[in-house]
Amino acid sequence: MSTFRSSLLISVLMLCFGTAWAQNGTLTGKFTDAVTGEPVPFAAVAGPNGTGTTTDFDGVYTLSLPAGTHEIKFSNVGYTAASYTVTITSGQETVQNHKGATQTQVLGITTVVGGKFAKALGEEIVTVEVLNRNIIDNSSAFDMDEAMEKVPGVTIVDGQANIRGGSGWSYGAGSRVLVLVDDIPLLTADAADVKWSFIPTENVEQVEVVKGAASALYGSSALNGVINVVTAWPKNEPFTKVIMYTGFTENPKQGQYIWWGRNQPLFGGGNIVHRHKFGQWDFVMSASFNATKSHLEGGSNQEVRTSIKLRHRPKKVAGLSYGVNLNAYNSTGSTFFLWNDADSSAYRPLPGSVSDYSTLRFTADPFLTYFDKRDNRYKFTARYFNALNTNNTGQGSLPQLFYGEFQYQRRFVPIEMNVVAGVAGYYADVRPPGGADDTASLVGKHNGSNFAVYAQIEKKFFEKLTVGFGVRYEYFRIDTFTSDALPVFRAGLNYQAAEATFIRASWGQGYRFPTIAEKFVNTNVGGIGIFPNPELQPETGWSAEIGVKQGVKLGKWLGYVDLAGFINQYKNMMEFTFGQFGPSLPPLFGLGFSSQNIGDTRIMGAELTLIGQGEIANKFPLQILAGYTYIDPKSLNWNDTLVLFNDQGDNAVSTGFARDGMPTYAGTSSSEKNILKYRNRHTIKFDAQIGVKKFEFGASVQYTSFMESIDFLFVSDAIITFEQSLGTKAFSGLKEFREKNERGNTLLDLRMAYNVSPKIKISLICKNVLNQVMMERPAYLSQPRNYTVQMSLEF
Numbered sequence: 001m002s003t004f005r006s007s008l009l010i011s012v013l014m015l016c017f018g019t020a021w022a023q024n025g026t027l028t029g030k031f032t033d034a035v036t037g038e039p040v041p042f043a044a045v046a047g048p049n050g051t052g053t054t055t056d057f058d059g060v061y062t063l064s065l066p067a068g069t070h071e072i073k074f075s076n077v078g079y080t081a082a083s084y085t086v087t088i089t090s091g092q093e094t095v096q097n098h099k100g101a102t103q104t105q106v107l108g109i110t111t112v113v114g115g116k117f118a119k120a121l122g123e124e125i126v127t128v129e130v131l132n133r134n135i136i137d138n139s140s141a142f143d144m145d146e147a148m149e150k151v152p153g154v155t156i157v158d159g160q161a162n163i164r165g166g167s168g169w170s171y172g173a174g175s176r177v178l179v180l181v182d183d184i185p186l187l188t189a190d191a192a193d194v195k196w197s198f199i200p201t202e203n204v205e206q207v208e209v210v211k212g213a214a215s216a217l218y219g220s221s222a223l224n225g226v227i228n229v230v231t232a233w234p235k236n237e238p239f240t241k242v243i244m245y246t247g248f249t250e251n252p253k254q255g256q257y258i259w260w261g262r263n264q265p266l267f268g269g270g271n272i273v274h275r276h277k278f279g280q281w282d283f284v285m286s287a288s289f290n291a292t293k294s295h296l297e298g299g300s301n302q303e304v305r306t307s308i309k310l311r312h313r314p315k316k317v318a319g320l321s322y323g324v325n326l327n328a329y330n331s332t333g334s335t336f337f338l339w340n341d342a343d344s345s346a347y348r349p350l351p352g353s354v355s356d357y358s359t360l361r362f363t364a365d366p367f368l369t370y371f372d373k374r375d376n377r378y379k380f381t382a383r384y385f386n387a388l389n390t391n392n393t394g395q396g397s398l399p400q401l402f403y404g405e406f407q408y409q410r411r412f413v414p415i416e417m418n419v420v421a422g423v424a425g426y427y428a429d430v431r432p433p434g435g436a437d438d439t440a441s442l443v444g445k446h447n448g449s450n451f452a453v454y455a456q457i458e459k460k461f462f463e464k465l466t467v468g469f470g471v472r473y474e475y476f477r478i479d480t481f482t483s484d485a486l487p488v489f490r491a492g493l494n495y496q497a498a499e500a501t502f503i504r505a506s507w508g509q510g511y512r513f514p515t516i517a518e519k520f521v522n523t524n525v526g527g528i529g530i531f532p533n534p535e536l537q538p539e540t541g542w543s544a545e546i547g548v549k550q551g552v553k554l555g556k557w558l559g560y561v562d563l564a565g566f567i568n569q570y571k572n573m574m575e576f577t578f579g580q581f582g583p584s585l586p587p588l589f590g591l592g593f594s595s596q597n598i599g600d601t602r603i604m605g606a607e608l609t610l611i612g613q614g615e616i617a618n619k620f621p622l623q624i625l626a627g628y629t630y631i632d633p634k635s636l637n638w639n640d641t642l643v644l645f646n647d648q649g650d651n652a653v654s655t656g657f658a659r660d661g662m663p664t665y666a667g668t669s670s671s672e673k674n675i676l677k678y679r680n681r682h683t684i685k686f687d688a689q690i691g692v693k694k695f696e697f698g699a700s701v702q703y704t705s706f707m708e709s710i711d712f713l714f715v716s717d718a719i720i721t722f723e724q725s726l727g728t729k730a731f732s733g734l735k736e737f738r739e740k741n742e743r744g745n746t747l748l749d750l751r752m753a754y755n756v757s758p759k760i761k762i763s764l765i766c767k768n769v770l771n772q773v774m775m776e777r778p779a780y781l782s783q784p785r786n787y788t789v790q791m792s793l794e795f
Contacts, residue, residue, distance in 0.1 A: 052413030125492030152627020166224030168678030176224030301333025342733025500551025529592025559612015599637030
């Protein structure tokens, strides 16, 4: 009897499950771009009663639904949402493909960097600006730092990125802005610096800039923001582009600066990129070459770069892709650091300050991504970064970095929620090149490591309100020095008040650990020492922002206006400071620069941005990128005594040429007003390009207000007497030079292009049209008027 009951129960259950399964059918299809036919991966497909899924790498989706008639919604960032009515038949497969129409609104641009997953620009909870391929091409930028200068609120000084005044002049070491290439940090193991010419500009698809603390997602160097460079993969059709250029620098207005006689400084180079699909393999190759004879004597260089991207998407394992990115870069030349004087030798170097160098950098980035049928996405990335630096001063370095990150993402389509979590870490090893002893190295022999865990969640409520929260914990070590890092948090929201109006507010904490170079660099430039500080401590901070992004439509011209107010506050800020930090031996008696903790600081400000593209009068394509940034950077310990350390880790008893001998931040500043050093209160940027038939005309204007505060030493009367004893005049005329340029600097660039055919373009670019003499930093003048002829060909 028991056996009969068991058999009966099993039969009933099988009948019930069989009936339920028979009542379901399968809906499948493919989401493709309506124009290009390219598959659209990770798009949302929503069904009835909270059902839903996302497309895979090939744009394919599968959804099990009850028999009957249902409404199916397709949506993805950058595409117009659409819905279909489908009828599902029990036990059968129904096919519903979708050709997505791209959004013409700039607010629909897809970004990743703000929250580590794709979303529309207008829905970001923090300020994010996007530099697209058109803007990069229009800027005629040979290296990415030239293109980045177009972004409002972003400045590049000596290769170091600065967002909204978060950093001053860092002497090439340390960064509060994390630079990523395809979501992997590009900073080196020793100085955490960026060689912008290492980035394959010719294959960049877009650049995403996060303004404000992003340490909760990206870690230590993201205290001031993040710049993520996204490179391109091939489309259905092969693509090849070649660019060649050459140019020369014109004589400055000040004839006494000219050292080259009739042999004008020349520059030239070219690049090529090829993208191709071979079945399930994606292949990208790019290369570039550039040679420059600088307007600064002793500042010439030659650069060669090559990159390969390879990705495989096996058919037998749906949702899996893996590959590797390889980059190699070699640069040789000489470095100009300080002028000889402010008069006739402003383009000539201070004797002993020029060094011949050779740099070889190589990265290998393996990666693997798997997207399963339950909408889970797993991503593993790694990097080996080798950078060999040598020079004729006998001081070089061989930094090596091993980086890895595992990331998990889940998109809950029915409830409109995204979850990201991951672990990341690196090991850094820095040593002298060629097995030399520590004295033949800029920083000696050191190693460090990092480990981090992070998580981020964003949820949309009522189809208009997006709320996000993130947290990260990090551990750092350099030799025996370890961090006491606490978790850092971020939170924000974005509310869509109208169809094209988005209001946002955010708050985020930040943390930055010193770099090996900041703690241990030991060198001199023209006799001026740059000393280590083994007692340098980490800095922390937070940022808050409120902003509104308003879409603008004028006929076929679409764009947005963004207004933001922000505050960044730092505790124990690290900044290079002049003082007596080395041995008290002649001729300089230990005077020089050293990275020191200078107390607490606060930077408040506002920013207005206008970005747009489209047609005016229905026939003239117009693209605009413009912005105004105001900052008020203050020390919160202006008159407090600084606690400084010398190269041995002992208290430094003197601040050198401080004002009135005051060992305070005020005493080290050239300004009597409370303002942080090496900042510009006002910056204005405007770039526009318009097309008229086969011609394109463009203009770029950049204004920076007077840099009110630099190191007091550079403008003190005592420097004249001191330099006379050394037989130099590098800083003696700096005060007078600054007084003549208190109105700030205005840089005007003009360009014109002619499209010989849809695939051939010839451009003429004139930079610094007004031939202004501009000081980027103390004792360093920028390039006078220069001309470039460029030709681009597409195949």
